[in-house]
Amino acid sequence: MASAYLDVRASFAIAKITSITSPGPAAHLFGLARADARALGYRDAENSGLSEPPVPVMFADEPELVHGWQDGVIEWESQWEYIDVCSFCFGDHSVLQCPRV
Numbered sequence: 001m002a003s004a005y006l007d008v009r010a011s012f013a014i015a016k017i018t019s020i021t022s023p024g025p026a027a028h029l030f031g032l033a034r035a036d037a038r039a040l041g042y043r044d045a046e047n048s049g050l051s052e053p054p055v056p057v058m059f060a061d062e063p064e065l066v067h068g069w070q071d072g073v074i075e076w077e078s079q080w081e082y083i084d085v086c087s088f089c090f091g092d093h094s095v096l097q098c099p100r101v
């Protein structure tokens with residue numbers, strides 16, 4: 001089974017190697033790797049029962065991948081900050097709009 005984390009890590013390594021000879025294209029490759037890390041952070045937060053899922057081992061020693069992954073976790077968490085939860089029926093509306101009260 002292929003590992004999405006390994007794919008991102010390999011893409012990041014290719015970006016690093018590319019940056020030696022071609023900084024312009026490397027910046028684009030770094031951006032892609034970071035975006036993929038962000039998508040994995042979003043997915044991990046969505047699938048985790050933990051409030052703070054652990055940073056993937058494959059990203060742990062690359063701060064840029066850690067930050068990208070954490071951005072995805074924060075993105076997933078932040079979408080829930082403004083959703084009302086009814087204290088009466090736990091539906092996705094405020095208690096003032098609850099059809100059961």
Ligand SMILES: [Zn+2]
Nearest residue numbers: 086089091098
């Ligand atoms: Zn309700």
